[in-house]
Structure formats: C-alpha cells, structure tokens
Amino acid sequence: MIHLKPEEISSIIRQQIEGYEITAKSEEIGHVLQVGDGIARIYGLKDCMYNELLLFENGVSGMAMNLEEDSIGCVLLGTDEGISEGSEVKRTYQTASVPVGEVLIGRVVNPLGEPLDGRGEIRTNKRRPVEFLAPGVIDRKSVNKPLQTGILAIDSMIPIGRGQRELIIGDRQTGKTAIAIDTIINQKGEDVICIYVAIGQKASNIASIVDVLERHGAMDYSIIVSSTASDMSTLQYLAPYAGCAMAEDLMYDGHKDVLIVYDDLSKHAVAYREMALLLRRPPGREAYPGDVFYLHSRLLERAAKLSDELGGGSITALPIIETLAGDLSAYIPTNVISITDGQIYLETELFFSGQRPAINIGLSVSRVGGAAQVPAIKKVAAPLRINLAQYRELAIFAQFGSDLDKSTQEMLTQGDRLLATLKQAQYSPLSIEEQFIILYAATRKCLLDIPVKDVSQFNKDLCIFIKDKYPEMVETIKSTGELTPRAREMLRQGIDEFKKRRAIPLGDDLSAE
Amino acid sequence: MSLVERRYAASLLELAEDRDLYEPFYRELKMASNIIHKNERLESFLLDLQVDSSKKKKVIFAVFNGNIMQELINFLNVLIDKNRFEYLDPIIEEFRIMADQKQNILNVTVVSAFPIDELQLQEIKRKCKNKYMASKVRVHLQEDKSLLGGIKLKIGDTMIDGTVKSRLEELRKTLLQ
Numbered sequence: 001m002i003h004l005k006p007e008e009i010s011s012i013i014r015q016q017i018e019g020y021e022i023t024a025k026s027e028e029i030g031h032v033l034q035v036g037d038g039i040a041r042i043y044g045l046k047d048c049m050y051n052e053l054l055l056f057e058n059g060v061s062g063m064a065m066n067l068e069e070d071s072i073g074c075v076l077l078g079t080d081e082g083i084s085e086g087s088e089v090k091r092t093y094q095t096a097s098v099p100v101g102e103v104l105i106g107r108v109v110n111p112l113g114e115p116l117d118g119r120g121e122i123r124t125n126k127r128r129p130v131e132f133l134a135p136g137v138i139d140r141k142s143v144n145k146p147l148q149t150g151i152l153a154i155d156s157m158i159p160i161g162r163g164q165r166e167l168i169i170g171d172r173q174t175g176k177t178a179i180a181i182d183t184i185i186n187q188k189g190e191d192v193i194c195i196y197v198a199i200g201q202k203a204s205n206i207a208s209i210v211d212v213l214e215r216h217g218a219m220d221y222s223i224i225v226s227s228t229a230s231d232m233s234t235l236q237y238l239a240p241y242a243g244c245a246m247a248e249d250l251m252y253d254g255h256k257d258v259l260i261v262y263d264d265l266s267k268h269a270v271a272y273r274e275m276a277l278l279l280r281r282p283p284g285r286e287a288y289p290g291d292v293f294y295l296h297s298r299l300l301e302r303a304a305k306l307s308d309e310l311g312g313g314s315i316t317a318l319p320i321i322e323t324l325a326g327d328l329s330a331y332i333p334t335n336v337i338s339i340t341d342g343q344i345y346l347e348t349e350l351f352f353s354g355q356r357p358a359i360n361i362g363l364s365v366s367r368v369g370g371a372a373q374v375p376a377i378k379k380v381a382a383p384l385r386i387n388l389a390q391y392r393e394l395a396i397f398a399q400f401g402s403d404l405d406k407s408t409q410e411m412l413t414q415g416d417r418l419l420a421t422l423k424q425a426q427y428s429p430l431s432i433e434e435q436f437i438i439l440y441a442a443t444r445k446c447l448l449d450i451p452v453k454d455v456s457q458f459n460k461d462l463c464i465f466i467k468d469k470y471p472e473m474v475e476t477i478k479s480t481g482e483l484t485p486r487a488r489e490m491l492r493q494g495i496d497e498f499k500k501r502r503a504i505p506l507g508d509d510l511s512a513e
Numbered sequence: 514m515s516l517v518e519r520r521y522a523a524s525l526l527e528l529a530e531d532r533d534l535y536e537p538f539y540r541e542l543k544m545a546s547n548i549i550h551k552n553e554r555l556e557s558f559l560l561d562l563q564v565d566s567s568k569k570k571k572v573i574f575a576v577f578n579g580n581i582m583q584e585l586i587n588f589l590n591v592l593i594d595k596n597r598f599e600y601l602d603p604i605i606e607e608f609r610i611m612a613d614q615k616q617n618i619l620n621v622t623v624v625s626a627f628p629i630d631e632l633q634l635q636e637i638k639r640k641c642k643n644k645y646m647a648s649k650v651r652v653h654l655q656e657d658k659s660l661l662g663g664i665k666l667k668i669g670d671t672m673i674d675g676t677v678k679s680r681l682e683e684l685r686k687t688l689l690q
Contacts, residue, residue, distance in 0.1 A: 024675030
C-alpha cells in the first residue's frame with residue numbers, strides 16, 4: 001500500500017476539477033407514457049435503435065424491444081420505482097452488453113455482469129454485446145475433439161464433441177442438472193472453461209450448485225450467470241445471451257474451449273412469453289410469441305467450433321429442457337430438439353427403477369459427436385447400443401415365460417450386466433481409460449458370472465487393479481486414444497488375472513448361494 | 514397521438530393551409546375549447562351520446578356563431594356527427610404540432626432556475642433559429658429551482674443540458690472513477 005499525502009489527493013482532485021470541461025451536453029430524451037409490470041411505454045426518441053439501452057431518471061436502464069409508430073415498448077432491467085408518467089428517458093446509443101474476459105472466471109454474476117458473490121467488483125473494461133451474430137459457414141470447422149462428460153453412458157453411446165449442441169431433456173427430478181454439473185466437474189485439467197447459466201431457478205439451488213462446484217475445485221475454471229425465479233423476466237431473458245457473450249469472448253479472443261450450460265430453456269421461453277405478452281405482441285401456440293423459435297435458434301447457433309484461420313476455440317452448448325409428463329412433442333421441446341445436434345433423454349421410470357443416470361438410450365442420440373469420439377472407446381462401445389436394444393426387446397418378451405433357451409438367457413444376463421455397468425453415482429466422473437477398461441470388460445462378456453449387485457464394485461476394483469498392474473496399457477489409451485494389439489493383450493490378461501484373484505475370497509460365498 | 518387525432522388534425526391543417534390561417538385557427542379553437550371546459554353543463558351535454566346530434570349542433574351554433582370562423586363551427590359539427598367530440602383537445606394539440614412543422618416554427622422549452630431576462634431570451638431564440646434554421650422560435654419558459662443555475666433547452670426529442678445540477682452530477686461521476 002503506497003501512502004499518499006492528503007495534499008496529493010486533493011491536488012489530483014483539483015486538477016480534475018480544473019480540467020473538467022464545462023460544456024452543455026446535448027441528449028435525446030423521451031417521456032414515459034405508461035409504466036408497470038416491468039414494461040415502460042415511451043413517447044418520443046424517434047431515432048431510437050432496436051434493442052438500444054435507455055436510461056431512466058431513477059438510474060435504471062431498459063431495453064427498447066418494440067419500436068412502434070407512436071411509442072416505444074421498453075423492458076426495464078431494474079426496479080420501476082421512481083419512474084412515473086412523464087419521467088424523462090435518455091438514449092445511450094448502445095445496445096445491451098456485459099463485461100467479459102478471464103477476470104470473470106470463478107465468479108457468480110447476474111445477467112448484467114454484476115457480481116453476486118460478494119467478492120468485489122469485476123475489474124474489466126472489456127464488454128461485449130449480449131446479442132451477436134453467430135459465426136458463418138466459413139468461420140467454422142466440424143467437431144474433431146471430444147468433450148468428455150465423464151459419464152459412461154454418454155461418452156460411450158452419445159458422445160459429445162467440442163462445439164456441439166447437445167440437449168438434455170427430461171421431466172423434473174430426473175437428473176438433468178446432475179449430468180451438466182458432472183460434466184463441468186469432469187473438465188478439471190481439460191483446459192475447458194465452463195459457464196453455468198441458471199435461468200429462473202431457485203436461489204437455494206444455485207447456491208448449492210456453487211457449493212458443489214467449489215468443493216470439487218470446479219469454480220477455478222467456471223463462471224456462473226445467475227437469474228433466480230424472483231428476478232425480473234427481463235433478466236431471465238437476458239441470462240443465456242449474457243452467458244453466451246462471455247463464452248464468445250473466451251472463444252474468439254482467448255481461443256479457448258468453452259462449455260456452456262443453459263439451465264433451463266423452458267423457463268427462458270416462459271420468461272420471454274411473459275415479456276412478449278406484456279409488450280402486447282400477439283400470442284401464438286401455447287401463448288408463446290411467434291419468434292420463440294428464433295429466440296432459441298439464434299442463441300444455440302452461437303455455439304461453434306472455430307476454424308483454424310480464426311485461431312480455433314469452441315463453444316459447446318448443453319441446453320436443458322424440462323418436459324411435462326414426458327411430453328416431447330410440446331412446443332418448446334420440439335423446437336429445441338430440432339435446433340440441437342442431438343439430445344439426451346432422461347426418464348422418470350428409469351430414475352425410480354434405480355437406473356441412474358436415467359438415460360433412455362433408445363431416444364437419445366448425438367448427431368455429430370461420433371466424429372470426435374475417442375477411437376478406442378468408439379470401437380469398444382460399438383455393440384453396446386444394439387445389445388441394449390435387443391435386451392430391452394427380450395426383457396419384455398421374457399416376462400411372459402420362464403422357459404428360455406441358453407442363448408436368450410445369456411443375452412438377458414449380459415443385458416442386466418450392461419445396464420448395471422452404465423449406472424454411475426453423481427459427482428464421480430470416469431476418465432477415458434477407466435471408461436475403456438469397464439466397457440471392454442462388459443462388452444467382452446467378462447461380467448456374466450458376476451452378480452448384478454456386485455457389478456459396480458467389480459468395475460471399480462478392476463480399474464484400480466489394471467491401473468496399478470498395467471500402467472503402460474493405461475498410458476497408451478490416455479495418450480493416443482487408440483487400442484494397440486499389445487495393449488489389448490495386456491488388458492485381456494489383466495482382466496483374467498483380476499477375476500482369478502477375486503474368485504478366491506468370494507468362492508465360498510458363491511457356492512453358499 | 515392516435516390515428517384519429519392525426520386524421521382530423523391533418524384535414525384541419527389542409528383547410529388552414531389554403532388561406533394561411535394557422536394561427537387564427539389554433540387561437541379560436543383553443544378559445545372554443547376553453548369555453549366548453551369552463552362550462553361543465555355544456556361539456557357534458559356535448560359529450561352525451563344520448564342527446565341527438567342535431568340538438569348539439571344547434572347549441573354549438575348558438576354559442577359560437579359570430580365568435581369563431583364558420584369553418585371551425587363546421588369542424589365542431591363534424592366532430593359531433595362522427596361522435597368524436599371527446600378528441601377535441603388532442604386534435605387541437607396535434608394541429609398545433611403539425612402547423613408548427615409546416616411553418617417551420619421551432620418550439621423550445623427553456624427550463625431555468627431563475628427567471629430569464631429579455632436579452633438572454635433573445636439570444637437563445639437567435640441561436641436556436643440559426644442552429645435549426647427555423648423561421649420562428651416559440652419559447653416556453655419553465656422554472657425549476659432544483660437545477661441550481663444555468664439552463665436546459667428541450668427541442669423536440671433533444672435536450673441540451675447546461676445546468677449546474679447536471680454539471681455537478683457529471684463531476685461526481687468523474688471523481689468517483
């Protein structure tokens with residue numbers, strides 16, 4: 001701390017006062033005709049731009065959303081206290097923007113970029129408009145690098161590439177947010193910046209998410225944009241765009257890989273509907289305004305993998321949609337499904353039958369991620385989807401009779417083991433090599449003689465054993481992502497060895513059964 | 514301003530334009546409106562939808578004949594026929610705005626903390642006239658003690674702020690940075 005003499009400070013102030021220009025400033029002003037419900041109607045301001053920020057007398061700003069013949073429909077970004085009929089409104093000649101840059105990493109901010117975590121102001125002069133044109137065809141590149149979620153079921157069958165948009169969809173309480181949070185936690189050491197945008201959520205939920213991320217050391221590379229259910233719909237509407245602007249800065253200027261989670265876009269659509277109805281835009285299907293598709297498409301189009309000419313970098317988007325009673329054909333779910341590059345569909349029944357994460361493999365798909373999947377995983381996971389599909393078919397059939405031939409019986413046993421393998425606890429992401437070992441053992445029918453309840457413990461112990469005994473094989477997978485014949489041999493040998501060892505203490509228990 | 518007001522004001526304007534009667538039209542209409550407003554019973558009578566329009570017209574004739582121009586009496590009659598009498602004041606205001614635009618008259622609102630003397634007023638008028646190339650400047654004076662000093666000009670959507678209050682505000686912002 002440098003000590004300043006009092007006269008130094010006052011001399012600086014005096015200089016400032018002396019150098020202060022005395023000029024009358026010219027401003028454009030309009031007047032409030034009507035205010036209420038977070039909407040103000042303004043008369044005047046003939047040259048106002050669309051989406052321009054306007055400044056009210058009480059210091060609150062607003063965004064011009066409707067430019068009409070006689071008036072402007074403006075949504076307020078703060079309280080309407082102190083604004084009354086006839087209040088003056090000034091133009092700012094700017095559209096809405098948020099502070100961006102790496103200083104935001106580790107912070108919790110509101111959709112205007114103001115800190116909420118009580119850790120001081122955000123010192124940056126860099127700002128970025130919240131609405132920005134998505135990169136065009138030439139600026140992009142197809143996805144070629146995987147974004148590991150650390151969740152076996154996803155990384156094996158619904159792989160996500162960096163720059164992809166993968167929808168997480170399901171009813172309430174099916175673990176949608178859990179998947180997103182696990183993915184964020186798994187990005188530790190992966191050089192991926194994560195942005196979690198909470199839209200219209202309970203403040204307590206957001207607080208617990210921050211807590212979880214902090215405990216797992218994930219806040220060191222994360223930004224949280226929070227708009228709670230008690231925030232104005234305007235802020236909820238702005239939140240994903242603000243988060244995306246922060247991501248864009250990291251992608252365009254920092255050439256970083258960014259993961260952004262929009263939790264969730266159903267509430268975003270509801271917030272936008274509220275605004276649109278108050279602005280008297282005509283309601284359409286389910287009372288959403290006509291441009292609700294564009295609302296989400298323009299947001300999700302901003303996710304991209306930049307070309308090498310632009311220096312690379314990517315934004316991977318994980319939008320979340322909450323369905324009602326599993327209804328995928330409602331308006332917003334169908335819209336967002338058609339915009340994204342695939343979806344992860346979570347089901348209540350699966351969740352309560354204990355299959356967690358409750359991913360419905362049949363309805364989940366990743367349209368582009370396959371190109372970026374780790375080759376070794378891709379190879380070993382290839383039969384997984386079809387095996388599970390056959391199992392499901394057989395399982396329904398097998399409920400009716402008990403006499404099953406041997407091959408059918410084996411298929412059912414194998415299917416049970418596969419499903420058990422895909423179960424995974426929250427906050428316990430698996431690395432690529434662990435996933436590979438587990439998948440290899442499961443798909444090569446090494447689990448047939450293991451009781452279903454022991455499968456997860458077996459997998460866990462197997463990983464520890466192989467990592468301990470065959471570090472070379474693990475290293476090959478980790479560094480190249482390919483399965484060399486030598487590594488394959490080592491793995492096979494390792495699994496046999498492990499099973500033999502395991503059989504000794506367990507032998508008595510098994511014969512007793 | 515709604516479409517109704519603009520339509521009636523525009524037709525009134527065309528009428529005035531032919532004989533260059535902007536000023537008298539406005540003055541006399543304003544007078545008529547004042548008379549109606551001052552006389553509560555007359556006002557409610559004219560606005561009452563149940564009263565036959567021919568009766569209203571008779572009253573209008575009786576009150577205003579000889580006091581205002583025949584065109585304006587006709588205009589009031591049209592408003593009665595079309596059931597638009599309640600729009601009289603907004604139409605007059607709209608007419609005024611349109612007429613000012615037509616004649617290139619600049620309306621300037623001068624807000625000051627203290628009364629402005631004639632010399633200053635002439636200077637403001639001259640400057641505004643030159644800057645906006647107006648044929649005439651009409652000044653509306655307002656006083657607002659909270660400005661502390663200096664003046665604030667409002668011209669249409671533009672506000673030119675040279676008040677002590679805004680300068681102090683600006684100073685506060687600069688010092689806080």
